[in-house]
Amino acid sequence: MTIFGILVIVNVNAQESNFGLKAGADFASMKLKAEGDNASVSETGFYIGAFAEIAISDSFTFQPEVLYVSIEDLDQIAIPLLAKFPVSEEFNVLVGPALGIMLDAGDGMKSLNFGAEAGIAYDFSEDFFVEARYNLGLANLLDGAPSGYSVKLSGFFVGIGYRL
Incomplete structure (x- = not known):
């Protein structure tokens, strides 16, 4: 079953759904390990x-x-699948896995990335919020890397969002 199918089933059974847009800054780091x-x-x-x-x-x-x-x-399509838990009326904790599809992976690099995300969000109103999250890259992006060699991509995200 595809992710889309799962989302449709969950959406049908869910109590309430909201959709929105978000944007912000990504402070990324690529960690290289060799010998x-x-x-x-x-x-x-x-x-x-x-x-x-x-x-x-x-x-x-x-x-x-x-x-x-x-x-x-280095551009990618990121697909975080997050669980959101309220801590108070305004604060929420976010945690879950994330997939990434590298759009411009060069020779010797894999195009599929994956990792884990965790962060917090603060709701200013029912429509607007700010968030801060960290994505820990777990995938070795080197294609056919020998033992002891790796490249991993992680990022700290800070942004705003609007619920439609």
């Missing part, structure tokens, strides 16, 4: 995209997203 040596490269980019909020219960909302993330020469 025991480590190096890190940091770049600042942006993200823009859409999300759905599907209320499963009073204490749990499923929040799938589709984001375009642009960082210098």
Whole structure:
């Protein structure tokens, strides 16, 4: 079953659904590991995209997203599948897996990325919110990498959103 099919089934059974748009800055880091040596490269980019909020219960909302993330020469479509838990009326905790499809993976690089995301969101009103999240890249993006060699992409996201 595809992700779309799962979203349709969850949406039919959900108590309430909201859709919205979001955008912000991405402070990305690419960590390189080779023969025991480590190096890190940091770049600042942006993200823009859409999300759905599907209320499963009073204490749990499923929040799938589709984001375009642009960082210098590295663009990807990010698909976070987040669980959203309210801490108070305004504050929410977000956690879940994230997939990434690298749009310009070069020779020797994989085009599929995956990781884990965690963060917080603050609702200014029913329509507007701000968020801060960290995406920990778990996938080794080097294609056919020998043991001890890896390239992993992570990012800190800060942005705003609007519920339609």
